[in-house]
Amino acid sequence: MTLHSPRLSQLPDQADASATRFRLLKLRPAAAALAAVLLLSACASTPLPPWPSTPGTVTAQRPSAPAPVASVQRGTVVPAPLGQERPVAVASPLPPPTALVAQDEGPIAAPPYNAAVEARFPDPAISYDTPGLGRDRRAFTTNAELGQWLRSLAEAVPSGGTRTQLVNAGTSQRGEPILGLVATRAASTDPVALSKSGRPTVLLIGQQHGDEPAGSEALLVIARELAQGLLEPLLDRVNVVVVPRANPDGATAGTRVTANGVDMNRDHLLLGTPEARALAKLVNDYQPILVVDAHEYTAVGRYLQKFNAIQRYDALLQYATTANYPEFLTKASMEWYHQPMVAALKAQGLTSDWYYTTSTNLQDKLISMGGTQPDTGRNVNGLKNTVSLLIETRGVGLGRMHIQRRVHTQVTAITSALRSTAERAANLEQVRSFVVRDVSAMACRDQVVVEAEATRTQRELDFLDPETGADRSVKVDWNSSLTLRPVKVRPRPCGYWLSASSAGAVERLKLLGVQVLRIAEQGSLLADIYRETSRETADRQDVIGNIAGGSGIVRVQVTPMRSAIDAPPGSYYVPLNQPRAHLAVAALEPDTQNSYFANRLITELDHTARIMSTPSLVFEETD
Ligand SMILES: [Zn+2]
Structure with a gap:
């Protein structure tokens, strides 16, 4: 894997970052603190740390022994005295x-x-x-x-x-x-x-x-x-x-x-x-x-x-x-x-x-x-x-x-x-x-990857011969996750709108530590809505096969379409101007196997929209 040196061009741009701010109109007291947090996260700038190329201390400080041994009887716990070590037990612990x-x-x-x-x-x-x-x-x-x-x-x-x-x-x-x-x-x-x-x-x-x-x-x-x-x-x-x-x-x-x-x-x-x-x-x-x-x-x-x-x-x-x-x-x-x-x-x-x-x-x-x-x-x-x-x-x-x-x-x-x-x-x-x-500063800008795939290659792996126990090298087809290939990329929205009926999804997003705002007053938003082009029922899969407990999900194909939408009071806004923005992308773009739509936490495609310009909305605090 090739590692690139930090690039200064990746530092968040002050002017662009502030352009992604919300315009919070007629702030209510309850919303003020929330808004302050959002603005702070957009404006602050942290210098990139120097990247030491030879971290000499990292490999030099192995402990002489990973851990001491405590004397423990079955059913009782007797933690080891400080620093105590005990002679090594050499007999095989294996029972017959x-x-x-x-x-x-x-x-x-x-x-x-x-x-x-x-x-x-x-x-x-x-x-x-x-x-x-x-x-x-x-x-x-x-x-x-x-x-x-x-x-x-x-x-x-x-x-x-x-x-x-x-x-x-x-x-x-x-x-x-x-x-x-x-x-x-x-x-x-x-x-x-x-x-x-x-x-x-x-x-x-x-x-x-x-x-x-x-x-x-x-x-x-x-x-x-x-x-x-x-x-x-x-x-x-x-x-x-x-x-x-x-x-x-x-x-x-x-x-x-x-x-x-x-x-x-x-x-x-x-x-x-x-x-x-x-x-x-x-x-x-x-x-x-x-x-x-x-x-x-x-x-x-x-x-x-x-x-x-x-x-x-x-x-x-x-x-x-x-x-x-x-x-x-x-x-x-x-x-x-x-x-x-x-x-x-x-x-x-x-x-x-x-x-x-x-x-x-x-x-x-x-x-x-x-x-x-x-x-x-x-x-x-x-x-x-x-x-x-x-x-x-x-x-x-x-x-x-x-x-x-x-x-x-x-x-x-x-x-x-x-x-x-x-x-x-x-x-x-x-x-x-x-x-x-x-x-946080990426919101509204450039693109976001909705799905990426591992890269197919070949390599040698060491196995053991089942008869002799000797090393045996095997050349295998190898799917490398170290180099990801984007397969579905979309313009990065400023955030996502969710319908008032999406409370279940909102609760999960909050458990993920994603900030969700509830819209207090009727507003209008420039959005990309999802137009469905195909649908089938499928099973969630990982690289082993079907995922236990992941059957019967809804796999859709969609085309985003530009539209103005009404955002009624009680519906939600998930800003991407926040540190965990990419979890919102993973959960809310509907046409992936892990999405909240595919897994029926969001029941209709029109309960979600991608918001494509900085919204002017009044929010109220949710708990
Ligand atoms: Zn495991």
């Missing part, structure tokens, strides 16, 4: 093959590969000891144990100015709390204090997919080390919110999906599940500059059938790759996070590559990087102007096999991301400050 279990679902009949392949993945020189990693355990950490672990860390007596707080982000469909731990050296643990601390906040998320346990177990380790262990010194530079298990129902059932069968990691724009909504609320509350999403990927399965090969990489990594993701955040993701993370893994003897997957159709041998759709946590959080990282370990289909190595891989990668944030805290704040103003 007949005892392999996938969560609580019962035994797996046999290991998915032979001893030669298994020998390629020795245990790390460190042993992690969360409740679910106990030697005699058949199940991973239960929801009750996870709660107890975090509660214990939250209740520990603070040391050295470190404060911890248990947060309940929401409730799963089966009534389980979605718990997190805030760790900070701010004056208090509430979001306002974190915001005022001058330190960026990091949000770490695990186990959106219930059958991917390594991220959750690793985040229990990370939470403990932040609260009272080796990672605690990082709190001088960053605040951290750890949510080890975003899908507690799926974890209990051993399923990828939530209790109602939805893939919650395709639900971050639509926000139909309480689990995705809980994460959205956390991002709104804590405004993280970095979001890490910990997953596991399929190690054998369809790769054996398609390529007669077994997956090799300990970690597959990817940052946000979606249309309209700010270029400087891509650059920060690559240079300040991805490259140091690859080096940190390598230093631990762990291999990595870009994240990729392949469809469940066995005839289709295309290998695709993580998708470009604005539906995953990775991409939606990116459009909230964060660095948004996906970390996938080699785990799905392996039960408890290699679990210490999988957790070690997660701990190593996540620790690298935390260190990168600490080392780049000031640079990151400068980049974010620039990006939020730059995105």
Whole structure:
């Protein structure tokens, strides 16, 4: 991937930015504050930070050991004493093959590969000891144990100015709390204090997919080390919110999906599940500059059938790759996070590559990087102007096999991301400050990408031979998300008008942190309305195939047509002159698979219009 140097021409132009201001007529007191916020965001100018080309501090500060080991008995939590390390456990933690279990679902009949392949993945020189990693355990950490672990860390007596707080982000469909731990050296643990601390906040998320346990177990380790262990010194530079298990129902059932069968990691724009909504609320509350999403990927399965090969990489990594993701955040993701993370893994003897997957159709041998759709946590959080990282370990289909190595891989990668944030805290704040103003200043100007596609190419991937366990290089057709090709581009509107009947969509937009204004007095707007040219019912798809819970959407083709429309009181205006403008584009252009129209949150095409000149409207505050 070629990275371009920052271009000064991309700085928001003062005159043009002010031209995109609203004319707020006869401001009511309630609307005045709102208007002030809008104008500020349009006018401010932040100099682009210098972009150090050789970030010498990034790779030089690996910890000598990623994390110490705590002594934990089953069902009880005994966090490690400060800095304590314990001799390495060298014996294999693997139970006999007949005892392999996938969560609580019962035994797996046999290991998915032979001893030669298994020998390629020795245990790390460190042993992690969360409740679910106990030697005699058949199940991973239960929801009750996870709660107890975090509660214990939250209740520990603070040391050295470190404060911890248990947060309940929401409730799963089966009534389980979605718990997190805030760790900070701010004056208090509430979001306002974190915001005022001058330190960026990091949000770490695990186990959106219930059958991917390594991220959750690793985040229990990370939470403990932040609260009272080796990672605690990082709190001088960053605040951290750890949510080890975003899908507690799926974890209990051993399923990828939530209790109602939805893939919650395709639900971050639509926000139909309480689990995705809980994460959205956390991002709104804590405004993280970095979001890490910990997953596991399929190690054998369809790769054996398609390529007669077994997956090799300990970690597959990817940052946000979606249309309209700010270029400087891509650059920060690559240079300040991805490259140091690859080096940190390598230093631990762990291999990595870009994240990729392949469809469940066995005839289709295309290998695709993580998708470009604005539906995953990775991409939606990116459009909230964060660095948004996906970390996938080699785990799905392996039960408890290699679990210490999988957790070690997660701990190593996540620790690298935390260190990168600490080392780049000031640079990151400068980049974010620039990006939020730059995105706001684009309203009404030039074009916006409605849909973009990955680029088809070829490359070599390392797999393992299923018989000998030896490395085997395979040349594959490769869909690269690192280079996006715009496939649907339109003039960028000043904002979107929504009918008064769009309250459901408005509620979701607000959950995304998108500002929505309610029109107080009748107005007239210059708009592009959508004229339908075709319609069919379809299923939402990702690069694997159909998305669980995504069937029966409305796929339309449209032609925008210039028109004057009336905007009655009670209808809505979504300005693009705001930092999260591109989430509004993703939700409101109707002819994409993720749009609120396709997914029936907006029922008629004429309930949305693209507003093509700065509107003169009177707004009232909505809550
Ligand atoms: Zn996953």
